[in-house]
Amino acid sequence: xxxxxxxxxxxxxxxxxxxxxxxxxxxxxxxxxxxxxxxxxxxxxxxxxxxxxxxxxxxxxxxxxxxxxxxxxxxxxxxxxxxxxxxxxxxxxxxxxxxxxxxxxxxxxxxxxxxxxxxxxxxxxxxxxxxxxxxxxxxxxxxxxxxxxxxxxxxxxxxxxxxxxxxxxxxxxxxxxxxxxxxxxxxxxxxxxxxxxxxxxxxxxxxxxxxxxxxxxxxxxxxxxxxxxxxxxxxxxxxxxxxxxxxxxxxxxxxxxxxxxxxxxxxxxxxxxxxxxxxxxxxxxxxxxxxxxxxxxxxxxxxxxxxxxxxxxxxxxxxxxxxxxxxxxxxxxxxxxxxxxxxxxxxxxxxxxxxxxxxxxxxxxxxxxxx
Numbered sequence: 001x002x003x004x005x006x007x008x009x010x011x012x013x014x015x016x017x018x019x020x021x022x023x024x025x026x027x028x029x030x031x032x033x034x035x036x037x038x039x040x041x042x043x044x045x046x047x048x049x050x051x052x053x054x055x056x057x058x059x060x061x062x063x064x065x066x067x068x069x070x071x072x073x074x075x076x077x078x079x080x081x082x083x084x085x086x087x088x089x090x091x092x093x094x095x096x097x098x099x100x101x102x103x104x105x106x107x108x109x110x111x112x113x114x115x116x117x118x119x120x121x122x123x124x125x126x127x128x129x130x131x132x133x134x135x136x137x138x139x140x141x142x143x144x145x146x147x148x149x150x151x152x153x154x155x156x157x158x159x160x161x162x163x164x165x166x167x168x169x170x171x172x173x174x175x176x177x178x179x180x181x182x183x184x185x186x187x188x189x190x191x192x193x194x195x196x197x198x199x200x201x202x203x204x205x206x207x208x209x210x211x212x213x214x215x216x217x218x219x220x221x222x223x224x225x226x227x228x229x230x231x232x233x234x235x236x237x238x239x240x241x242x243x244x245x246x247x248x249x250x251x252x253x254x255x256x257x258x259x260x261x262x263x264x265x266x267x268x269x270x271x272x273x274x275x276x277x278x279x280x281x282x283x284x285x286x287x288x289x290x291x292x293x294x295x296x297x298x299x300x301x302x303x304x305x306x307x308x309x310x311x312x313x314x315x316x317x318x319x320x321x322x323x324x325x326x327x328x329x330x331x332x333x334x335x336x337x338x339x340x341x342x343x344x345x346x347x348x349x350x351x352x353x354x355x356x357x358x359x360x361x362x363x364x365x366x367x368x369x370x371x
Contacts, residue, residue: 031306
């Protein structure tokens with residue numbers, strides 16, 4: 001066993017870099033305003049995300065082949081296993097951005113084919129993670145009352161990403177049962193993820209209230225709560241956008257109404273949580289929070305709020321929502337640039353792929369002085 005192989009410690013959390021990069025492209029394309037040069041920039045970011053996905057899938061396959069013991073250890077670790085949901089969301093995010101952004105580069109037919117493959121694969125992986133990770137949490141993992149974390153949301157949000165990106169494929173299917181099955185299937189994925197989220201969010205907030213703030217390195221994961229909020233708003237608007245002609249009336253009109261009646265309150269709560277999470281991050285930064293891969297939690301969840309708000313702006317014509325989407329996108333790009341630069345520096349130095357450092361051993365007499 002080669003413990004010096006940098007791939008040994010390449011965990012599934014690295015797929016968050018792909019998610020966070022792809023959402024910059026797709027969120028930019030979704031903005032309800034025209035920004036000079038933005039389309040070209042989004043195409044470049046999409047190409048980068050696609051290259052990152054190909055590289056990571058290859059590297060993770062090598063990780064499983066060379067270090068199966070470490071891979072099994074990841075699945076048995078309650079702090080790492082939920083990140084397997086990131087694989088599904090990385091596939092879905094790149095597929096969705098290929099159709100929304102990459103069409104101008106590779107052509108519509110190729111973009112539809114790529115998205116269809118990645119959406120189907122990502123949805124299958126996401127459904128597997130949404131079922132398998134909670135099963136492992138119940139049957140294999142040992143979880144203390146204070147261990148609840150927003151990371152638990154990762155496997156169950158994957159079906160919501162499928163629900164948000166699947167409707168874009170509906171017009172490319174044969175009319176009739178095929179389109180209707182995909183559209184209503186996306187609604188089913190939306191409900192599956194939403195109800196699971198409603199189970200976990202109270203547990204996460206209860207942990208914060210009864211056990212205090214998260215450890216410094218985990219504080220950025222508070223932004224993960226924004227993921228199901230923004231993505232669910234995006235999903236209901238995406239479904240409503242393609243519903244006319246696919247489902248009979250009055251269901252199509254009902255879906256359009258529900259998109260606004262559901263989306264506005266949820267985006268309101270997302271803004272409240274954004275303020276709370278930002279305050280907690282500022283507090284952690286003042287206490288010495290350093291860079292870690294958890295900083296990528298600042299990207300994809302904010303991106304889903306951009307797409308959700310932009311969809312509501314398109315549907316309602318409300319200027320305030322347009323500017324809110326633009327402001328959130330500026331925040332997303334800033335977070336992505338910072339996380340990307342720090343990650344690149346960590347890769348060059350080798351720190352991010354090094355073996356975790358063991359916790360320092362404190363002599364008993366030292367413990368006695370500090371307790």
